[in-house]
Amino acid sequence: MLEHTLGLGHKPNVVPPGEARVDAELRTVTIGWHPVAGMGGKWFAEKFALGKMITKKIGKYPDPTQHWAVLVGEYVHELWMDEELDVIYINEVVEAGEWHTFDVGKTRFTDEALRQAG
Numbered sequence: 001m002l003e004h005t006l007g008l009g010h011k012p013n014v015v016p017p018g019e020a021r022v023d024a025e026l027r028t029v030t031i032g033w034h035p036v037a038g039m040g041g042k043w044f045a046e047k048f049a050l051g052k053m054i055t056k057k058i059g060k061y062p063d064p065t066q067h068w069a070v071l072v073g074e075y076v077h078e079l080w081m082d083e084e085l086d087v088i089y090i091n092e093v094v095e096a097g098e099w100h101t102f103d104v105g106k107t108r109f110t111d112e113a114l115r116q117a118g
Helices: 038-048 050-058 111-117
Strands: 027-034 067-072 075-081 087-093 100-107
Touching: 067 111, 075 111
Parallel strands: none
Antiparallel strands: 027 067, 027 100, 067 075, 075 087
8 A cells, every 4th residue: 555655544542541630740842844745755855855945934843844843842743644544643762863954932831731631
Protein backbone atom coordinates (compact mmCIF):
# COMPACT_ATOMS: atom_id res chain seq x y z
CA MET A 1 0.00 0.00 0.00
CA LEU A 2 1.42 3.39 -1.00
CA GLU A 3 0.12 5.01 2.19
CA HIS A 4 2.21 2.68 4.38
CA THR A 5 5.26 3.23 2.17
CA LEU A 6 4.89 6.96 2.85
CA GLY A 7 4.71 6.27 6.59
CA LEU A 8 1.05 7.18 6.98
CA GLY A 9 -1.14 5.58 9.61
CA HIS A 10 -1.36 5.08 13.33
CA LYS A 11 1.74 4.38 15.38
CA PRO A 12 1.98 2.88 18.86
CA ASN A 13 1.72 5.29 21.79
CA VAL A 14 5.15 5.69 23.43
CA VAL A 15 4.10 7.97 26.31
CA PRO A 16 4.14 5.79 29.44
CA PRO A 17 0.92 5.55 31.47
CA GLY A 18 0.64 8.26 34.06
CA GLU A 19 -1.64 10.83 35.56
CA ALA A 20 -2.86 13.65 33.34
CA ARG A 21 -1.99 16.75 35.35
CA VAL A 22 -1.53 20.41 34.55
CA ASP A 23 0.43 21.34 37.69
CA ALA A 24 3.73 19.49 37.13
CA GLU A 25 7.19 21.06 37.12
CA LEU A 26 7.77 23.56 34.31
CA ARG A 27 9.31 22.09 31.16
CA THR A 28 10.42 23.72 27.94
CA VAL A 29 8.08 23.51 24.95
CA THR A 30 9.84 23.42 21.60
CA ILE A 31 8.48 23.51 18.08
CA GLY A 32 10.36 21.09 15.90
CA TRP A 33 10.32 20.78 12.14
CA HIS A 34 11.90 18.64 9.45
CA PRO A 35 11.33 18.03 5.75
CA VAL A 36 8.14 16.22 4.83
CA ALA A 37 8.38 12.74 3.26
CA GLY A 38 11.79 11.71 4.58
CA MET A 39 14.77 11.78 2.21
CA GLY A 40 12.61 12.79 -0.78
CA GLY A 41 11.30 15.78 1.13
CA LYS A 42 14.78 16.70 2.35
CA TRP A 43 16.09 16.57 -1.22
CA PHE A 44 13.19 18.71 -2.48
CA ALA A 45 13.64 21.28 0.33
CA GLU A 46 17.37 21.58 -0.33
CA LYS A 47 17.17 21.45 -4.14
CA PHE A 48 14.36 23.92 -4.69
CA ALA A 49 14.77 26.01 -1.51
CA LEU A 50 11.14 27.16 -1.41
CA GLY A 51 11.28 26.90 2.37
CA LYS A 52 14.43 29.02 2.52
CA MET A 53 12.78 31.80 0.48
CA ILE A 54 9.76 31.83 2.78
CA THR A 55 11.88 31.62 5.93
CA LYS A 56 13.96 34.59 4.75
CA LYS A 57 10.77 36.66 4.60
CA ILE A 58 9.49 35.64 8.05
CA GLY A 59 12.78 35.91 9.94
CA LYS A 60 13.77 33.47 12.69
CA TYR A 61 10.55 31.45 12.74
CA PRO A 62 10.40 27.80 11.58
CA ASP A 63 10.03 26.92 7.92
CA PRO A 64 6.27 26.71 7.24
CA THR A 65 6.73 24.31 4.31
CA GLN A 66 8.04 21.51 6.57
CA HIS A 67 6.43 18.99 8.97
CA TRP A 68 5.98 20.52 12.44
CA ALA A 69 5.52 18.95 15.87
CA VAL A 70 5.57 19.93 19.54
CA LEU A 71 8.50 18.55 21.55
CA VAL A 72 8.31 18.42 25.34
CA GLY A 73 10.83 16.45 27.36
CA GLU A 74 11.69 13.25 25.55
CA TYR A 75 8.52 13.06 23.43
CA VAL A 76 7.30 14.41 20.11
CA HIS A 77 3.57 15.18 19.91
CA GLU A 78 2.39 15.59 16.35
CA LEU A 79 -0.52 15.55 13.98
CA TRP A 80 -0.20 13.06 11.14
CA MET A 81 -2.45 11.33 8.61
CA ASP A 82 -4.00 7.91 8.55
CA GLU A 83 -4.37 5.78 5.43
CA GLU A 84 -7.52 7.70 4.41
CA LEU A 85 -5.62 11.01 4.82
CA ASP A 86 -7.63 11.97 7.91
CA VAL A 87 -5.70 13.93 10.55
CA ILE A 88 -4.66 11.88 13.59
CA TYR A 89 -2.49 12.45 16.68
CA ILE A 90 0.66 10.37 17.16
CA ASN A 91 3.66 10.56 19.47
CA GLU A 92 7.19 9.25 19.38
CA VAL A 93 10.47 9.50 21.24
CA VAL A 94 12.61 12.51 20.27
CA GLU A 95 15.58 11.38 18.20
CA ALA A 96 18.60 13.68 18.43
CA GLY A 97 19.35 15.51 15.19
CA GLU A 98 16.05 14.67 13.50
CA TRP A 99 14.35 17.98 14.28
CA HIS A 100 15.28 21.62 13.81
CA THR A 101 13.98 23.29 16.96
CA PHE A 102 12.64 26.62 18.19
CA ASP A 103 11.81 27.18 21.89
CA VAL A 104 8.37 28.72 22.36
CA GLY A 105 7.65 28.58 26.09
CA LYS A 106 7.04 26.38 29.11
CA THR A 107 4.31 23.97 30.20
CA ARG A 108 3.16 22.32 33.42
CA PHE A 109 1.28 19.58 31.51
CA THR A 110 2.49 16.03 32.20
CA ASP A 111 3.26 13.76 29.27
CA GLU A 112 -0.12 12.04 29.69
CA ALA A 113 -1.94 15.40 29.74
CA LEU A 114 -0.18 16.35 26.49
CA ARG A 115 -1.11 13.00 24.96
CA GLN A 116 -4.76 13.42 25.91
CA ALA A 117 -4.81 17.01 24.61
CA GLY A 118 -3.36 15.76 21.32
